[in-house]
Amino acid sequence: MTSERAAPGCVKQKGCSFSEGALWDALISARPEIWRFEIPLPLLDPAPLAKVSALDWAAIVRSDLVLDAEDAHAAFFTRVEQALAHGPGFALLSRIPVEALSFRAARLLHIMLSKRFGRLCPQDASGSYLCDIVDSDTSGRMHSDDQIALGRRWNNLPCHTDYAFGRTPPRRLAFLCFRAAEEGGAVRLASAATLLARVAKIGPNLVEDLRRPVPFDVKRQIDASDDAVDAVAIVGSDPDGTRLRYLYHQIAHARLDQRQREAVGALEMVLAEPGLVAELMLSPGDVLLIDNGVVLHGRGAYRNKQVPCTPRHHLRLWLI
Numbered sequence: 253m254t255s256e257r258a259a260p261g262c263v264k265q266k267g268c269s270f271s272e273g274a275l276w277d278a279l280i281s282a283r284p285e286i287w288r289f290e291i292p293l294p295l296l297d298p299a300p301l302a303k304v305s306a307l308d309w310a311a312i313v314r315s316d317l318v319l320d321a322e323d324a325h326a327a328f329f330t331r332v333e334q335a336l337a338h339g340p341g342f343a344l345l346s347r348i349p350v351e352a353l354s355f356r357a358a359r360l361l362h363i364m365l366s367k368r369f370g371r372l373c374p375q376d377a378s379g380s381y382l383c384d385i386v387d388s389d390t391s392g393r394m395h396s397d398d399q400i401a402l403g404r405r406w407n408n409l410p411c412h413t414d415y416a417f418g419r420t421p422p423r424r425l426a427f428l429c430f431r432a433a434e435e436g437g438a439v440r441l442a443s444a445a446t447l448l449a450r451v452a453k454i455g456p457n458l459v460e461d462l463r464r465p466v467p468f469d470v471k472r473q474i475d476a477s478d479d480a481v482d483a484v485a486i487v488g489s490d491p492d493g494t495r496l497r498y499l500y501h502q503i504a505h506a507r508l509d510q511r512q513r514e515a516v517g518a519l520e521m522v523l524a525e526p527g528l529v530a531e532l533m534l535s536p537g538d539v540l541l542i543d544n545g546v547v548l549h550g551r552g553a554y555r556n557k558q559v560p561c562t563p564r565h566h567l568r569l570w571l572i
Contacts, residue, residue, distance in 0.1 A: 267459065267460070268445070268448050268449075268459065268487070268493075268494040269489070269493040269494050270444070270445035270493055270494055270546065271337065271338045271339070271341075271493065271546075272338075273286075273335075273338055273339035273340055273341075274339075274340065274341050274443055274444070274445040274446075274546055275443060275445045275446055275449070276340050276443045276445075276446060276530070277443065277446055277527055277528055277530070278526075278527045278528060278529055278530045278531070279527075279530075280340055280441075280443075280530050281530040281531060281532060284344075286335065286339055286340060287335055287339070287340055287342055287343055287344055288343075288344045288346060289328065289331060289332050289335075289343060289344070289345050289346070290345075290346055291328070291345050291346065291347065291348070291365070291539075292325045292328055294320075294324070294325070295319050295320055295325060295328075295365070296348060296349060296361065298353055298357050298361070301357050301360050301361070304317060304360065305356070305357075305360070309381065309382060310381070312360065312363060312364075313363060313367075313372045313381040313382075314372075317364055317367070318364050318365075318367045318368050319361070319364045319365050319367075319368060320368075329368050329369075332345065332369070332541065333369065336369065336424065336541060336543055337492075337543075340443070340547070341443070341444075341542070341543035341546035341547040342441055342540065342541060342542045342543065342547050343540075343541045344532060344534070344538055344539070344540050344541075345365070345538070345539040345540075345541065346535075346537070346538055346539075347535065347536075347537035347538050347539070348361050348362060348365075348428060348537045348538075348539060349537055350428075350430055350536050350537045351536065351537070355430075358428070358430070358537075359382065359428075359567060362426070362428040362539060362567060362569070363382075363569065365539065366426035366539070366541070366569050366571060367571075369424060369426070369541060369571060370423055370424050370571025370572055371571060371572055372569055372570065372571060373420070373422060373570050373571065373572045374570075375422075375568070375570050376475050376477070376478065377475060377477035377478055377479065378477075381569065381570075382567060382568075382569065383567070383568040383569075383570075384565065384566075384567055384568075385427075385565070385566045385567070385568055386563050386564070386565050387407075387433070387437070387551075387554065387556070387563055387564040387565070387566075388556065388563045389407065389554075389555060389556050389558075389563070407553050407554060408551070408552065408553040409440075409550045409551035410500060410501075410523070410550050411440055411441075411442045411523055411529060411548035411549060411550040412498055412499040412500065412548055412549070412550060413496055413497055413498050413499065413544050413545060413548055413549075414544055414570070415478075415570075416484065416497040416498055416499035416502060417468040417473075417480045417481055417484055417497070417499070417502055418478065418479065418480060418481070419479050419480070419481055420572070421497060421544060421545070422544050422570035422571055422572055423543070423544060423545070423571055423572045424541060424542065424543055424544055424570075424571040424572075425540075425541070425542040425544050425549070425568065425569070425570060425571070426539060426540070426541050426542075426568070426569040426570075426571060427439075427534070427539065427540045427542075427566045427567070427568050427569075428537075428538075428539050428566065428567040429534040429535065429536055429537065429538045429539075429540070429565075429566055430536060430565040430566065430567060431536055431562060431563070431564060431565040432533070432534060432535060432536060432564060433554035433555060433556050433557075433563075433564040434554075434555055434556055434557040434562075435554060435555040436552055436553050436554035436555060437533075437551060437552060437553075437554030437564050438531035438532060438533050438551070438552040439531065439532045439533075439534055439540060439549060439550075439551060439552075440529050440530070440531055440549060440550035440551060440552055441529065441530045441531075441532065441542070441547055441548070441549055442523060442528060442529045442530070442547065442548040442549075442550075443546075443547060444494070444495075444496045444545070444546050444547065444548060445494075445546070446528065447496075447519065447522055447523065447528070447548070448462075448487065448494070448496075450522045450525070450528070451515070451518050451519055451522055454518045454521075454522070455514070455515075455518065457511075458514065458515045458518050458519075459487060459515075461511045461512055461514070461515035462485070462486040462487040462515045462516075462519065463485050463486075463487045463488070464485060464512060465483035465484055465485050466483060466484065466485070466486060466503050466504075466508060466512060466516070467482065467483045467503070467504040467507040467508070468480055468481065468482055468483060468484070468502060468503070468504060469502055469503065469504035469505075472501055472502045473502065484497050485497070486498050486515075486516075486519070495545030495546065496545055496546075496548065497545070498519070498548060500516070500520065503516065523548075529550075531552060534566075
């Protein structure tokens with residue numbers, strides 16, 4: 253794709269700025285050497301967890317407890333940080349031995365590992381820091397416009413960014429796979445840089461139209477008590493470059509003007525193009541880190557094991 257050179261390690265295109273490694277498509281799934289990292293075994297020693305096992309979750313998430321406080325494995329954390337900040341914007345860490353640990357110990361390891369890449373932040377109005385996403389089998393059809401869009405209950409979840417209309421979206425996401433679906437359920441990932449480059453090829457002004465605030469449909473909010481903004485630009489910027497806020501089913505489409513409808517339609521059309529979205533299959537114990545403004549994520553259709561009933565289960569953290 254055509255791009256204009258900016259600062260070293262960055263590319264600029266149609267007024268957008270991304271790290272050079274952020275430009276990728278579905279073929280990146282065949283290049284695990286740039287996004288998959290083995291967690292050093294000493295970091296998975298559960299013995300140190302005994303010191304914090306008596307603390308409640310609120311004390312743990314707000315503390316400065318992290319894995320490898322002495323930085324004996326600084327090179328590992330540096331490589332992962334490079335992938336997040338200057339590479340594809342996601343990293344898969346393999347793996348926490350969930351089958352050999354108690355549920356609490358596995359959660360503790362996930363928390364303290366993820367805290368090396370950001371500070372944990374609450375995910376709802378009640379102040380919960382941990383979100384267990386337990387996906388039961390449901391219809392793959394989207395909810396109609398007069399229904400509340402409970403995103404985590406969709407069997408086939410479109411690509412989006414988390415808390416798109418929230419006042420302070422998380423900078424990064426961290427998912428621990430406790431249990432995979434029996435069939436399907438791949439994690440879908442899409443590069444915002446590639447997405448916008450393809451949108452710009454459809455029409456020269458479409459990306460600029462995505463910079464104009466789009467209105468929020470409060471009826472489509474998952475948690476009615478969440479503190480949302482009335483409207484937000486899909487394409488925005490901060491000191492680190494261009495960032496996206498996008499959740500199609502929370503947009504008040506009836507209130508968009510014609511140019512905004514065309515821009516959102518072009519974005520959706522590109523997201524549906526073959527070869528754009530990468531798919532990764534997570535195994536129990538894998539940790540997936542995502543830059544929430546540079547990479548969109550979703551979930552492919554799945555079927556859970558029915559006997560015994562064991563739904564797909566991930567633990568999600570938000571990082572700022």
